[in-house]
Amino acid sequence: MIVCTLIGFAPSFYLRGLVHYPRPNPTLNPLIILHGTLFTVWMLIFWTQARLIGAGRRDLHMKLGIGGMLLAVALVPLMYLAAVGGVARGSAPHFTTPLAWTAVPLGSLAAFIALIYLGWRQRRNGQAHKRLMLCAALVLMGPAIGRFPIAPPVLTGHIIQQSLAWCTVIPLFFHDSRTLGHIHWATKLGAGLLASAVILGIAGIVLPGWPAIASHLPGL
Numbered sequence: 001m002i003v004c005t006l007i008g009f010a011p012s013f014y015l016r017g018l019v020h021y022p023r024p025n026p027t028l029n030p031l032i033i034l035h036g037t038l039f040t041v042w043m044l045i046f047w048t049q050a051r052l053i054g055a056g057r058r059d060l061h062m063k064l065g066i067g068g069m070l071l072a073v074a075l076v077p078l079m080y081l082a083a084v085g086g087v088a089r090g091s092a093p094h095f096t097t098p099l100a101w102t103a104v105p106l107g108s109l110a111a112f113i114a115l116i117y118l119g120w121r122q123r124r125n126g127q128a129h130k131r132l133m134l135c136a137a138l139v140l141m142g143p144a145i146g147r148f149p150i151a152p153p154v155l156t157g158h159i160i161q162q163s164l165a166w167c168t169v170i171p172l173f174f175h176d177s178r179t180l181g182h183i184h185w186a187t188k189l190g191a192g193l194l195a196s197a198v199i200l201g202i203a204g205i206v207l208p209g210w211p212a213i214a215s216h217l218p219g220l
Contacts, residue, residue, distance in 0.1 A: 050191020
């Protein structure tokens with residue numbers, strides 16, 4: 001997951017100017033730099049949390065989890081501002097309009113909010129909590145894999161890449177089947193919310209009504 005993030009965002013963020021980028025690559029403003037930096041920190045916290053549980057340090061996991069949750073909450077307005085700010089920055093790919101494209105990051109934002117909230121609510125239910133938080137982290141796979149130069153920069157290519165991003169949750173299904181003998185309810189819910197983010201993003205691009213709605217979003 002971290003490797004996908006590094007590869008996907010290398011041309012536009014981590015290795016900007018050193019790696020060719022096959023889609024619009026607008027100038028980074030302070031908001032985008034802050035957004036990318038804090039999301040990177042959150043991903044590193046998520047990785048650390050998994051390592052702490054593996055090492056049996058549940059005490060440190062719980063303490064760091066509070067900071068991670070506060071950071072996740074702080075990311076929500078940054079994600080929104082980055083989404084609507086993309087209209088002025090011209091970050092939309094050529095096959096759609098900037099207003100229509102806002103549906104993609106906003107769909108991911110809605111899934112992220114739901115998964116973070118549910119993960120917090122289920123923090124004392126270890127089996128549900130870890131699955132919900134993993135799915136929250138997998139939200140980032142949409143924009144990361146969406147930047148891989150593996151499909152033509154057209155709508156069909158976008159749909160293929162977003163479908164591939166959703167497929168990153170499939171190993172969790174196999175894990176549940178092997179360890180539990182069934183698919184955990186949190187896995188089903190997380191996968192459903194990830195799918196909803198993909199569907200909402202595509203719907204906003206193809207349905208003519210979304211740009212008119214998006215034009216009234218606060219911040220535009």
